[in-house]
Amino acid sequence: MNNTSKISQESTNHEARIIQINDHVLGFYYGRGLTGKSGYESNPENWINKGAWDLGIASYAVYRGDSALIFDSSTSPECGLWIRRYLDEKLGIKDIIVVLSHWHLDHIAGLSAFKDCQIYALEATAECLRQNRVAIETGNLWGPPGIPVIMPTQTFSDSLDINIGDIAIQFRHYRIHSHDGLAMLICSDRALYAGDMLEDPISYIVEPGDIPTHLKELSHLQQLSFASIFPSHGSFEIIANGGYEKSLIAAIIEYNRNMLRHVHDNDYLNLTIENMIPQALKTGAVSIWESYRSVHRDNLHRVYEHWHVF
Numbered sequence: 001m002n003n004t005s006k007i008s009q010e011s012t013n014h015e016a017r018i019i020q021i022n023d024h025v026l027g028f029y030y031g032r033g034l035t036g037k038s039g040y041e042s043n044p045e046n047w048i049n050k051g052a053w054d055l056g057i058a059s060y061a062v063y064r065g066d067s068a069l070i071f072d073s074s075t076s077p078e079c080g081l082w083i084r085r086y087l088d089e090k091l092g093i094k095d096i097i098v099v100l101s102h103w104h105l106d107h108i109a110g111l112s113a114f115k116d117c118q119i120y121a122l123e124a125t126a127e128c129l130r131q132n133r134v135a136i137e138t139g140n141l142w143g144p145p146g147i148p149v150i151m152p153t154q155t156f157s158d159s160l161d162i163n164i165g166d167i168a169i170q171f172r173h174y175r176i177h178s179h180d181g182l183a184m185l186i187c188s189d190r191a192l193y194a195g196d197m198l199e200d201p202i203s204y205i206v207e208p209g210d211i212p213t214h215l216k217e218l219s220h221l222q223q224l225s226f227a228s229i230f231p232s233h234g235s236f237e238i239i240a241n242g243g244y245e246k247s248l249i250a251a252i253i254e255y256n257r258n259m260l261r262h263v264h265d266n267d268y269l270n271l272t273i274e275n276m277i278p279q280a281l282k283t284g285a286v287s288i289w290e291s292y293r294s295v296h297r298d299n300l301h302r303v304y305e306h307w308h309v310f
């Protein structure tokens, strides 16, 4: 079976919503009904829509002069290409460095547009891409579509510091959401770019056995000094209005803690997002986005399968 879907050109628009975060950071936002279609809708189960477009996805560029660093490459080859053209044509960017937040497909899918650039990633990220390369390219890992895998050109084990002009950017490894999680910090902006470590309203749980580690690492993240959070998946309005507050971390802690705490409840598989994060919803730290209902259902099953002792 050939799982490689052909992109539909009909009513497809890869124009991102641009978020000018400050004079040196841009966000490129897709989905949540705010942009055109991904072009992969002919298969309703495709991971681009289910895992990113329906939830909303942002990637970020830090730039000065004609240099830029992009944190993640967006969610499809076409989106990556659109962002590359934007950087070139609108901002006159000539030198681009890419850094990956983790290996998940909705973060690496745009890399084919940046294959002539330096691509930095944790060694663990490169290892996952190496191991899963064939399955990713044939659309057999998360299902269709298959996408080209472009390997990182530089790897590191824990932390990385890069300057773009006078902007100092730190990358730090936290085992949150994925064992190869990498956060971007711009200290002069007091800003944390969290990849998938933090999402609004709930996190995608794909490594359920590591939830205790994720919780410990989330408390380390909480101790860092910053004022605003820019996640990959969240509300366009909040990201465009200065980002999330630290209460987003507390919301994700509440979710993960309760997903584990209730795993032996009789009605566990019927518990709702509202059951899991009453506090975060009450304070307004996050708000329900309907497309996350299916993420939550999948999370319940994965956590149950791993942690439920019969």
Ligand SMILES: [Zn+2]
Pocket (backbone or CB within 6 Å): 102, 104, 177, 178, 196, 204
């Ligand atoms: Zn992810």
